[in-house]
Amino acid sequence: MSSSCSWPCSALPRAIHIALAIIFVVSVSFLDHVNGMDAKTVIDSPLLTQKIGTNRTIKVDLNGDGDFNSVQAAIDSVPEGNSQWVIIHLRKGVYREKVHIPKNKPYIFLRGNGRGRSAIVWSESSSDNVASATFKVESHNFIAFGVSFKNEAPTGVAYTSQNQSVAAFVAADKVAFYHCAFFSTHNTLFDYKGRHYYDNCYIQGSIDFIFGRGRSVFHSCEIFVISDKRVTIHGSITAQNRGSANENSGFVFVKGKVYGIGGVYLGRAKGAYSRVVFAKTYLSNTIEPHGWTNWSYDGTTENLYHAEFKCHGPGAESEKRAPWSKELTEKEAAPFLSIDYINGEEWLPVWL
Template sequence: MIQLKKITVLFLLITVGINAQSTYKKWPDIIRKNDDAWFASAEAKKIAENVLLYQRNIGGWPKNIQMQQELSPQQQKDLIELKKTAAETTTDNGATCQEMLFMSKMYAQVKDERYKESFLKGLNYLLEAQYDNGGWPQFYPLKKGYYTHITYNDDSMVHILNVMKEISEQSDFYSIKPSKEIIEKTKKSFEKGIDCIIKTQYRQKGVLTAWCAQHDEVTLAPAKARAYELPSLSGKESAKITLLLMSVERPSPEIITAVQSAKAWFEKTKITNLEEKRVVNDAGKIIEKKMIVTQNASPIWARFMELDTNEPFFCDRDGIKKKSLEEIGAERRNGYAWYTDEPKGVLKKYAAWAAKNGLKVSGIETSAKKKDNFFTVAQDGSGDFTKIQDAVNASPSFPYEKVTIFIKNGTYTEKVRVPEWNTHLAFVGESKEKTIIAFDDNFSKINLGRNSTFYTYTVLVEGDDFSVSNLTIKNTSGDKGQAIALSIVANRAQVSNCIISGNQDTLYLSGKEAKQYFKDCYIEGTTDFIFGSATALFENCIIHSLKNSYITAASTPEGTAFGFVFKNCKLTAETSATAVYLGRPWRIYAKTVFINCDMGKHIKPEGWENWSKPEAEKNAFYAEYNNKGEGFQPTKRVSWSHQLSKKEAEKYTTENILRDSIQNWHSK
């Protein structure tokens, strides 16, 4: 029995997630004040001095500090000493992100440049703390232990990405406007973060589900944190992650798949027969917590669920799993949030989000969209079509919204053409390795004269604003001369997480003033296996040479600012390939640049070849910057190629390369 003397005990049936009325006694509550004028008050300025003191020189802040509490002279002196230590700087429990918001609100009312500088230092801290794979650790500089894991816990990474999103979109959320260079960095940071989220979504027996509160920073697998925070699927953290993905304008096929999968998992794992009963004292502290069986209760979700079965579990500080909340001790039972209602926000917003993106809801089209915005192709007859081309033919011409063709696993032996009138079309495969489009045409087989190459495609894209993700496109004719796997003669095309496989002339990229984007792809071939006149950016791709020959053969039109640009790519080869050129000019104004790429030893020291066209040495633009690997030998490159300066390399941003209208800055 609980002894009640000076404590008044209140029995309340509380819906999980509803907070008590704010009293503004806590630091986060002060930051969320909506009274703009208060941030110009003497009280606010005094608190701001504390916030400035707590910020370390590295830019971050420690967590769980009541910044509004008055500091003694000795405490102020101690904090000045701590500034240079970077001790306990973190993004956990809202730290750093919330202090940046406070500084932004202060600067909006009081143009003290120290507030602006503090905000920008905080932003730089967040940018520096990001892993190359897009995630963030809990503490930076890195602190030993589970703190190095990619941390979704308590929505830490979501908070950071929301900062990056607001700044990269140049919204009015923050009063402080960084430089264009910083804005570009936040844009890249956001894209990397979303990519990390996509890659860490857990597959349960091949089906995408949700996320763990933390993931290993190397393997990306669900990871353990504290003794009672075991690898699991998180009902809480996964909600904010999904809402963040839903906030992305013009979501990629990968984002759409991630949201759909998470929503389906939330539907599957919701609990509608339990409510949480809390016993609190007059100070608002929970002194007892129980789960009560209730019919038709408002849905809640467990904080931790088994990775393979979705079964809720609970842990005490001994790390031993229990099947019910009652089985763990009072300290952890009452001092931790074991259930949440946050996924209700996802389910509430999903229908509108699906309608906006032309998707089906529970197998039925939303009233705002027609049936011709989404098709499924499946060889077993479970979809709308069994052939991809039939789905393309059924798609509307020049639609106002994106049309998605979801392709289930299987090998589709067919030539697929996306005509010029089928714009805004998206191919989304069920899986990169098992969704395969293949055909075996080659130059000799086509036999239509000197231009036979262009008829050999497996997939031909003529419609603008095309995207394809999560599948393989192959030309299976073998090493029998020119044989295109993917031919894109369209503008604003995007290819992500795909395998493009062939031999000679694997990938043809063209189209009048066309801009095309390849991300996280594997592209392999032999001679000139990436060729054409388009402006194309390749990021984080593996470029694999099957034999000694040439990787690129650009035919960039005269006066075009960019041709083929490879950034953060890895150049690999079969063991038999030991002498591969980066490129040769199909036309004399060819442009090809490699930036931050890892080049294997198969790349020839001279790097480039003129294709018996001396005039190309004066007109072509072949360049590199900051590459690495045995194949990067800048001092041995042909004299007519270039090693970019840092300033020159900075012009190769995604925005500059891919925007539709651009000045020829090479002439400036």
């Protein structure tokens, strides 16, 4: 049988060489991209470990194959006034305990095996948000990677003292969470104060589930809304409580997505100067057309800073937005899109 080809057969070797050359150039360009300045676009545990530059590791293992089988015991072993990074490695498992990192124990890197594998879980409702928290960090320079924080208390009775069930209380400066998850029904993440960075995190809740007065960037985070059948009002993703025009705090959501079950507002006015920005974020139709609410706040709305910038998806339609809300211009959005908003270049090991 004779063979045939559409090109002259003598041209095949040259074509193959050209194709291989193209593949080589593309491959080299890709590797240059990965190994160059853009390598920080892939944030994983080895990269963070490399950036903080430590070989001090405390292993926590539920089966007794580590230094401790309790997360809190490992934290307690870190000396007060610690001045060098120490890794506390949570091996796979569900650690059923309340965990507290006190003010005098900075430079802790809590490293899990992935948010679906390493979890800190407790079940408590309280009239006090802080008292209910499964996890509390009050020391500066803290990092968590690949850990889930969960308060699995059953949903309490609305408007009563047993309604707070916080998964994490973040009350320190220079705190970062990478690839972590936060689960609760109500008041999930108490972002109380300080500069914080959340990268590729998952946050789930129904009402006021990201609240406080932190100065925080949520980059490429997944926000999942669950329905609260106890009340007729719609919940809010955020309840930011900036105290004055001079206070430099506010929540900024960049990229990521918001979706879930039931209607919800992007935020409510916790106080007169509440500041929240959603930028370049996918908003599903779980977002109420009004977008923002001043429910429970009866003061003037002129100082509220509830804003959006280039969001997309069915929940991003702006025709019925609250009259005080803002659609930012490129110039107005720029300060919030920069890592300088939290002075990240000064303290973050890596960012996007």
